[in-house]
Amino acid sequence: MVSVTIVGLGYVGLPLACLCAEKGLKVYGFDVDKNKVDSVNRQTSPIDDEYIVGKLKSLRNRIHATADPNECIPNSDVVIVCVPTPVDRNNSPDLTAVMNSASTISKFIKPGTLLIIESTIYPGTIEEIVLPILKKQKFDAYRNDVLVAHCPERIDPGNKQFKVNNLPRVVGGITKEAAEKAAEFYRSIIDASVTEVSNLKTAEATKIIENTFRDVNIAFVNEMAQSFDKAGIDIMEVIQVASTKPFAFMPHYPGAGVGGHCIAQDPYYMIERGKQLGFNHEFLKLARKINNYMPHYTVELLENELKKIKKALKGAKVGVLGLAYKANVDDTRESPAFEVINVLKTKGAEVFVFDPHVKNGGNVKDLDELLNKSDYIILVTDHREFKEMGLEKLKKHKILVVIDGRNCLDKERIKSMGILYHGIGRS
Numbered sequence: 001m002v003s004v005t006i007v008g009l010g011y012v013g014l015p016l017a018c019l020c021a022e023k024g025l026k027v028y029g030f031d032v033d034k035n036k037v038d039s040v041n042r043q044t045s046p047i048d049d050e051y052i053v054g055k056l057k058s059l060r061n062r063i064h065a066t067a068d069p070n071e072c073i074p075n076s077d078v079v080i081v082c083v084p085t086p087v088d089r090n091n092s093p094d095l096t097a098v099m100n101s102a103s104t105i106s107k108f109i110k111p112g113t114l115l116i117i118e119s120t121i122y123p124g125t126i127e128e129i130v131l132p133i134l135k136k137q138k139f140d141a142y143r144n145d146v147l148v149a150h151c152p153e154r155i156d157p158g159n160k161q162f163k164v165n166n167l168p169r170v171v172g173g174i175t176k177e178a179a180e181k182a183a184e185f186y187r188s189i190i191d192a193s194v195t196e197v198s199n200l201k202t203a204e205a206t207k208i209i210e211n212t213f214r215d216v217n218i219a220f221v222n223e224m225a226q227s228f229d230k231a232g233i234d235i236m237e238v239i240q241v242a243s244t245k246p247f248a249f250m251p252h253y254p255g256a257g258v259g260g261h262c263i264a265q266d267p268y269y270m271i272e273r274g275k276q277l278g279f280n281h282e283f284l285k286l287a288r289k290i291n292n293y294m295p296h297y298t299v300e301l302l303e304n305e306l307k308k309i310k311k312a313l314k315g316a317k318v319g320v321l322g323l324a325y326k327a328n329v330d331d332t333r334e335s336p337a338f339e340v341i342n343v344l345k346t347k348g349a350e351v352f353v354f355d356p357h358v359k360n361g362g363n364v365k366d367l368d369e370l371l372n373k374s375d376y377i378i379l380v381t382d383h384r385e386f387k388e389m390g391l392e393k394l395k396k397h398k399i400l401v402v403i404d405g406r407n408c409l410d411k412e413r414i415k416s417m418g419i420l421y422h423g424i425g426r427s
């Protein structure tokens with residue numbers, strides 16, 4: 001039986017561990033976070049994700065989680081790294097977790113093991129950072145002492161259609177043998193295409209281009225939304241009809257900001273890599289600037305509506321709906337909600353926050369309490385609980401202004417109740 005260790009039991013590692021267990025592999029989960037290890041061993045998910053919650057329960061004890069590398073790495077034919085790759089305060093790539101995990105793995109891995117990095121990294125990371133760490137333990141990946149490959153993870157937490165088992169994969173290896181072995185491994189566990197690319201850097205670059213593509217396209221619609229707003233055009237209707245063009249248009253939607261561990265961060269990885277190589281990624285930087293400004297723009301929309309009713313933000317009671325960076329998940333990493341709250345508070349507003357998916361995140365117990373305490377609301381996350389709240393609640397709780405940071409509420413209905421409404425590029 002093939003045995004595999006998944007290093008890092010987070011949003012990426014856990015679904016993968018579940019899939020491997022489902023496919024009959026012997027699965028270890030290695031994580032430095034003891035709480036996560038204990039939680040997985042109790043078959044309770046450390047993440048609020050229906051899919052993982054269900055799988056962990058049904059798999060019972062088929063994933064053995066541990067914080068001891070000696071218990072898992074030497075016993076594995078395949079080791080897959082799914083550790084975080086954040087940016088630091090200066091938006092520079094922070095590869096500490098990749099380096100630490102590589103260092104641990106290098107001390108315990110047995111020769112001939114397939115080592116796959118799934119974490120998002122800039123092109124060149126494996127050759128320049130991971131391989132020298134392996135070399136210190138006398139493993140030469142170019143000689144296949146350890147077979148090193150990269151298979152960027154594409155998972156989209158909360159996505160009901162594409163899960164870890166049916167997302168097409170791209171793999172690259174440090175040698176042809178490593179790429180082939182990695183491709184063979186993924187073909188044995190997923191029901192989707194696995195494409196081998198000619199070299200490792202190409203695989204690393206694939207993930208970067210996918211995520212920067214999203215960031216720049218979102219920045220583009222965010223810019224269009226702001227200009228269409230001035231022209232009195234509803235961008236949502238424009239996007240809807242532009243989408244009837246059967247080629248060369250792909251809808252992206254404006255919003256209160258871009259968050260999450262991927263889209264809001266990965267462009268910085270390429271910006272930094274470009275810098276190291278003497279290239280200035282102006283387009284990527286501009287996209288980041290536009291998207292980072294969206295929480296401020298969202299608060300400005302509220303200020304503009306308040307002016308219409310001769311009110312000011314200072315002292316205003318504002319309810320913020322949502323802390324998670326996207327709908328129906330509990331992940332708050334890089335969420336624009338924090339900046340919205342920060343700007344509101346800096347401008348003197350009293351802020352109430354509620355998120356049904358984020359435990360201990362807000363300062364009220366439920367949506368009713370939030371609406372009761374607030375005069376104005378800003379919706380930041382389009383959770384189903386907010387979209388389906390029943391808009392009469394707004395009237396009942398005497399809400400005067402709604403800023404719809406995800407353009408997900410029925411604007412005509414809200415306006416018909418005498419409430420001021422403004423979305424992002426939509427009023």
Ligand SMILES: NC(=O)c1ccc[n+]([C@@H]2O[C@H](COP(=O)([O-])OP(=O)(O)OC[C@H]3O[C@@H](n4cnc5c(N)ncnc54)[C@H](O)[C@@H]3O)[C@@H](O)[C@H]2O)c1
Pocket residue numbers: 007008009010011012013030031032033036082083084085097098100101118119120121153154155156157261262
């Ligand atoms: N979250 C997503 O939607 C997503 C999607 C695609 C790709 N990715 C990429 O996948 C990678 C992992 O992201 P994530 O969201 O799963 O992160 P996460 O923070 O949810 O999980 C990472 C886990 O790694 C553990 N860890 C940290 N250092 C470790 C070490 N040295 N040894 C062992 N375990 C360690 C952490 O304790 C944590 O449990 C990142 O590179 C990310 O960019 C994430």
